[in-house]
Amino acid sequence: MTTIERSDTPHEVVDPAFAEAPKLAATPSSRFTAAAANYIDERTSISAVVKEFGRKIFPDHWSFMLGEVALYSFVVIILTGTFLTFFFQASMAPVIYSGPFVPLKGVEMSSAMDSALKISFEIRGGLLIRQIHHWAALLFIASIGMHMLRIFFTGAFRKPRELNWTIGFLLFILALAEGFTGYSLPDDLLSGNGLRIIDGMVKGIPFVGTWISYLIFGGEFPGQQIVGRLYTLHILLLPAIIVAMIALHLVFVVVHKHTQYAGPGKSNENVIGYPVLPVYAAKAGGFFFIVFGVIALIASFFQINPIWNYGPYDPSPVSAGTQPDWYIGFADGALRLIPPGLESVIWGHTYSWNILIPIVVLGLFISIVALYPLVEGWVTGDKREHHILDRPRNAPTRTAIGAAGVTFYAALWAAASSDLIATHFQLSIEAVIHTIQATAILGPIIAYFIAKRVCLALQKKDREIALHGFESGRIVRLPGGEYIEVHQQVDDYERWRLVTFNEYKPLMIRPNAKGKITQTQRLRARMSRWFFEDRIAPVTKTELERQSHDHH
């Protein structure tokens, strides 16, 4: 097969609708702006940057703004988090609570819990900031998840963006780490129980588990160290890495230029949309405040993590309804789904399979997520650059794999709330667990086949519409007595959207330079057959022409 190499990135075209906007006449204030701009430019040569960056084009689509939501939530987290550091004491030194919350008066707790309560009840605005911080964290990771799903299902991770997918994936993992360390800081009963689960998982690793646990906690759990250590990670190391990775992530977005959906005038060689200055900067700036507003609104009216209800951490009580925040739910769910009692003692060492299997399965799952772009690139053998997004239906196998992954994740996620599902729907918790166990294994398979068939059916429908148009519902009787239904042809723009997509065929096994067929080649051919055996070919020009002849 032949691959076409295109190293040049697409050039950017301003959306004609904007380009036609009238130029503003010079006024005294604009003359002042010009003079000020000139002053700065003569000293910094910034005009080159503004010229380059200000004319960056971003196409407009709602799904392109999900990553922005994540970015803005992160900014909100940094702002509120800074406020919280002014008052939080990351120490596990015991103190006696003497604040205004009556049911905890006189209770011994760590300074961390005491200061978190002080932020909640005594610092002016402290509770609101704490709630904004926590709600923003939930939204941050949720929007990262949505953003990743958008990238995956539209194939935006294809060359040249594979590395940026990996950076984004690392950001997702770092965000989980940030969330978990933050959840553990107040040292209340809930966070302590969360840490205890982590401690149990670490101790479940054969040979080194106990050593690692003692290393992490500075002795036997819970010790006196962990809050201080997590605090350093939470406010220093992890945010620093995240900021650096976000910067890199965005640099790549600029370097690669933004992807766009197929449409009239849009091609792999151009990007059509609005320039950063003035349109996109204004829109994005406004959108930041909208996201901030939504978070602040939620934080004003809805309580989150009422640590005063949980009380200080004490290793003996565990409350019903003890769950991690939603983004760690899938890991908690995996632990709940694994059948109990799976362990064996070999040569005096206990192997807790009920911990090791979930760790391995989750590790595999996130590895597949991280490496998927490389796998798909290798299977398709496609070395071309792709700047036009796929509609999910036009990549049936990828969409089906995504659907299977989402189903698996959703099953683990649901399992983390198995107790609440049981009480709220009046079911037995065993029945809930067994149902979700079956769903976690069979669900992805069923979802795979359903999603693939739905994609192929939608492709067939698109093909039908491109060739024959819509059924108009108007029945006409011909002079000869024959009845026909008049089909309404789609316009050229719409048809372009329907017919523009890549067609892949299964790769042929070919001998290499030495005339041998390697095992890798065979595997690749098998994978390729799996991906592309069932496919609907895009409508070709000849087919369209023949069709239009028939109908005119």
Place this chain on the structure above:
Amino acid sequence: MARKPAKANRRHPLATVVLIAIGLAFTGGGYALFTSTATAQTDTASSTSQSSVDEGKKLFAANCATCHGMSLEGSTAGPALLGVGAASVDFQVGTGRMPLAMQGPQAMEKPPQFTEEQTQALADYVASLSPGPAIPTDDQLTANGNATNGGELFRINCAMCHNVAGAGGALTEGKFAPSLTGVDSKYIYEAMLTGPQNMPVFNDHNITPEDKRDIITYLKYIQNNDSTGGYDLGNLGPVAEGLFIWIFGIGAVVALTVWLTAKSN
């Protein structure tokens, strides 16, 4: 011993007996009064109205005996009620859990089938046949104890099933620990005392009446004070928060992105 001249005796021959009887009555009555107020009250309550016991007996025969037996001995369909006491009857019947609507993993709360007098009559009847914990008195139920102590006891003894905020939780095989929000103090006390359904018994040696009052004080405190920081989403913890952010947070944000990128007409 010295019983010579009858005239010389200033006291009646039975005076000693009477004195001993009075002394015994005082010490015994005082002992009973000071040691077990609860038992004493059962006695007074049941002895005050024999008619109530008779009424209870009729009600029991008509509504309960099918499963629990004519003389509380129980059957394959229901446990024996000997020794459960008035508190247990008052809890089960007063909250509508008994009579059962149907057999299931656990008796469900529903509107009570009997009036307060009828419930009292049933309790009197059951208590009259064998001793057991009595219905707590009002002074045991006042929510003016130590909320801090109550909170600690609640987290250690109750929260693993009922959740730290008393929102309830799941048990095995379809059983569950119900929500404690809005439950009458009397029923909370009786539940601790008698351990209904799958709940363990927390008797007065395990959790003293003062501790029980403290627990009630804590529960009433967190229920009567508005939830700090806004609506509490059912006090269900991170699951409710996660659902909220996915449905309303992401929902609102996506709606706004669609609005922002909509083509102007």
